[in-house]
Amino acid sequence: MATLCRPAVSVPEHVITMEQTLELARSVHKDHPQLQLALRLIRNTGVQKRHILQPIEETLRHPGLDARNATYEAAAKERVPAVIREALASAELGPEDIDVIIYVSCTGFMMPSLTAWLINTMGFRTDARQVPIAQLGCAAGGAAINRAHDFCTAYPGSNALIVACEFCSLCYQPTDLSVGNLLSNGLFGDGVAAAVVRGEGGTGVQLERNGSYLVPNTEDWIAYDVRSTGFHFKLDKRVPGTMEPLAPALKELAGQHGWSADALDFYIIHAGGPRILDDLSKYLGVPPEAFRFSRATLTEYGNIASAVVLDALRRMFDEGGTAPAARGLMAGFGPGITAEMVLGRWTTSHSPGSPAASAAPVTAGGVGATRPAFVSRRK
Incomplete structure (x- = not known):
């Protein structure tokens, strides 16, 4: 894994x-x-x-x-x-x-x-x-x-x-x-x-399932207007409310994996703004403290775009990680309106052949079917 x-x-x-x-x-x-x-x-x-x-x-x-x-x-x-x-x-x-x-x-x-x-x-x-x-x-x-x-x-x-x-x-x-x-x-x-x-070994989040979701007919809610002066950021006033349609997609992905999105051990979420986190807490039914790493990134660094999720995860590492096999959800939100979501468990360093490394094959892409093995070109 x-x-x-x-x-x-x-x-x-x-x-x-x-x-x-x-x-x-x-x-x-x-x-x-x-x-x-x-x-x-x-x-x-x-x-x-x-x-x-x-x-x-x-x-x-x-x-x-x-x-x-x-x-x-x-x-x-x-x-x-x-x-x-x-x-x-x-x-x-x-x-x-x-x-x-x-x-x-x-x-x-x-x-x-x-x-x-x-x-x-x-x-x-x-x-x-x-x-x-x-x-x-x-x-x-x-x-x-x-x-x-x-x-x-x-x-x-x-x-x-x-x-x-x-x-x-x-x-x-x-x-x-x-x-x-x-x-x-x-x-x-x-x-x-x-x-x-x-691909093998390592301490961190063992990735088990991922998925994507696009909220229909929202492609102009977050956008760049490209002009001779460069990128002009366009932000629709409806964007802060997008967690209402996105929360069900997070729940569905967790459900496909046999998990409940309101009963996980950690959440690493893109913090586009405080209402994103507040609404996700409401619609997922989890306490606000569940998003403390994301909120800390927003407070101390602002919205650093694609780097937010990685910084929030870094903060969890710096706190000492979490319990072995703890289950979690990570998600990034952006133009589209698009959600990129992944489920995983906390794992500590192990070598190939250990119990963690030899667990049952996982499904990828949220489709419920194990992908075929391909021969790696890595030497």
Whole structure:
């Protein structure tokens, strides 16, 4: 069974607090007719501070899409290798042991993907698969875990590396005065994360079943309006209410696995905002404390897009993990409106042939049928 090991997470050194954010909104948009509404929405995010790539003076400037994208590429190359090395060390693997690199990001663009640069500079094998995912937004953290799970199920014994790189501050649009955009200015932060999914062995969450769900006819609720100035974030006012239609999908996935979604031991959830967590607590019937790791990420880092799920999981590791065989749910939510969901159990390090490693085969993709074994190309 594939095991998601301890994630490594890094945030930039520049910090902006909630009070600084509110004061900036008051000074920069003092004549905005809906300023008071925007201020109230920003306060309600529960974000106490965020980390940003550049000093606030630089963040507020817009030197052009080309300059911003160059900053994205340079920062990714500077900051991603360190979190990868930490994630590999936690999984007790080296670059040569990785069979697929899954890179997720929605805040900059590179072609070839950063995966090619990583292979050329960090010692990964030249036959490692590359899976860049650029258009799933915040849901991509969950999608990366699920694609790693799928790969390790299809190719037993293989190992996957997940990398999430999000510099949301590079998407700041000083002339976009929509309320949704003003809210995003006080919600999103920057962060880089990496984690390894081991095909065999490892301490962490042993992945057992995954699934996806798209809420029909909501594709324009979270979106980018791509203009000459770059990515303009669009956020529909109905987004905070999406847990009502998504909670049944989480319950159904758990039910397919013989579990009850309201009786699990841990929950690692993408925290897009406090109402997401409050409503999920209500509709799943679990106490608010169940989402403490996700809420801590939101409070201390803001919404760091695809990296949220990995950071929330990292916090559970740093608390000492949980009981052996404890059952849990992880989920990322994003544009679509899309949910990427996975079920798993906590496992401690074991070698092939141990009771944990020799458990019955699992089903993948939430379809109730065991996938056929494929021969891994890993040498």
